[in-house]
Amino acid sequence: MNSASARAGTRRRATAQGSRRGGLTWPLLVTKPLVVGAACLLTYLWIDGQELGFTERGLLNASRLRRLTLEHLDVALSATLIVVATAIPLGIVLTRPGWRSLIVLATIGANIAQATTAFGAMVLIFLQLIESPGSTPGGAGRTAAILGMAAYAFLPVLRGTLTGLDQVDKQTLKAARGMGMTGWQVLRRVELPLAVPIMLAGVRTSLVLTVATTTIAALVGAGGLGVLIINGYESDRTTIIVAGFVATAGIAVLADWAGAVVERFLRPRGL
Amino acid sequence: MRVTRTIRNIALGLVFGFLVAACGEDATGEGPLAGQEFTIGTKGFTEHFILAQMTRHRLEDAGASVDVRDLPATAQVRKALLNDEIQLYWEYTGTAWTNFLGHDSVDPNVDPGELYQQVAADDLEENGVRWMEPATFNNTYAIVMGQEVAEDLGVTTLSELAELQQPREADMTLCVDTTFAEREDGLAAVERTYDFEWPRELVTSMDYAIVFASVAEGECNFGEVYATEPRIEELDLVILEDEANAFISYLPAITMLDETYQESGRQIEELVAPIVERLDTETIIGLNARVDLDGQRAEDVAQDWLEEEGLL
Structure with missing residues (x-):
């Protein structure tokens, strides 16, 4: 009975002491970054040995690549942040008594948002933004890209939250209520800690999805690594395409890796 | 009775069907390009679709059997031409000058006609690609x-x-x-x-x-x-007027491998000459408008225009 809250409490202490680190074996922790680093190095060496044309020189230099990467991360992370800030609360509300009937509706909505091409959604949002009266010019592309990506990546987090909260043992909840906890306390101290692993898995899926798909943000004026892929394709320069691909895939792998690390640290003890 | 009539109808249908088919065969089987097959490449935008469809109609009219293949962009179409996967496509002089012939810029004093001459000569010599007469509009x-x-x-x-x-x-x-x-x-x-x-x-x-x-x-x-x-x-x-000619001129012309040109280039040139002569800036803008603004299909626009001009 007492065990649930006690468990949550120990978890927090344990994490603070860093004793969970033992669960993460070193090879697992360093493999992915090493592979990404090696891929980047190989790409660099390969491109460095070639004579580059005008478009290649303009795109494949340190300052430009840094800017494109930052634009890419800006869109992808902002979108993920919006998703986390909206899909998790929505998932929590929908699992409260009285709201459950809306789960199907919300899931259908999120499904549609993901099934619709993200590019189409971005263009529609972009046109809406620039046509709305009183809008200040400039930056519509970034906003459209972020909102489009957020809609696209909403489903995994919503589903993770719903599933995570649903699989919490009903007996445990009863016990918590029996101890005199309020609904809010049960949610905060029992349900959420126990739902965290599945919720985080949803966030991780969404993050990887966003990082990989943000390449299309280049089509609505938000820049990012898609600029490389599009220009490489149109100018028929393999160097630029490969650079764009390695950078995008590398960031996606690192995002997945970061998600895995965070997951290990936030996972409650005993699961 | 009824059965006999049905059979007779079917038979009649078959006869007429064959007749029609025979006529059809006639229409595409004779002419200067009879029996020849061509694939025309397109680069995936309105104007290019229209040009390709016009060309297709003219060649088919002369007895050739013609396919139009849509490719994503310049690089892919050009590659397909050099590999003889497509036999002809419309290319723009400025694109060839910078993309295929490796130039960075063009002397502002070189007029569009001179640039065309230069491109046609260099592309033939360096890559074995023939350039036909260009249309006069400049899609720069x-x-x-x-x-x-x-x-x-x-x-x-x-x-x-x-x-x-x-x-x-x-x-x-x-x-x-x-x-x-x-x-x-x-x-x-x-x-x-x-x-x-x-x-x-x-x-x-x-x-x-x-x-x-x-x-x-x-x-x-x-x-x-x-x-x-x-x-x-x-x-x-x-x-904004480009008075110092920063932008290279982009005149469109049919390009093909020299081998294709040796076989049937002269006939093709004659067939498309009436199109090339008529396509000035105003005309092509009007045709692009029919597709981009009025929502018609490029294929229909090409056919309608050829009929209006008495070229079909």
């Missing part, structure tokens, strides 16, 4: 602005725009397609020719399809468009 780049911007900033030419940079730099927002800012013959050519630098933080690259809306709605004060684009007039946009 253009920088446009809305009427209000034109009045507010009081600029009419690119050199005036270059001088604007000091006092009104913040107003120089520019929406361009995804490649214009990265190409040597694009934004870099404007900067080189008019000796100024367009602040990169004011340049937004996007899909070409939404550049027009962006300029019309004021997201950008300036936009980069193609000169034969009907939406320039439709949206009441003003072209």
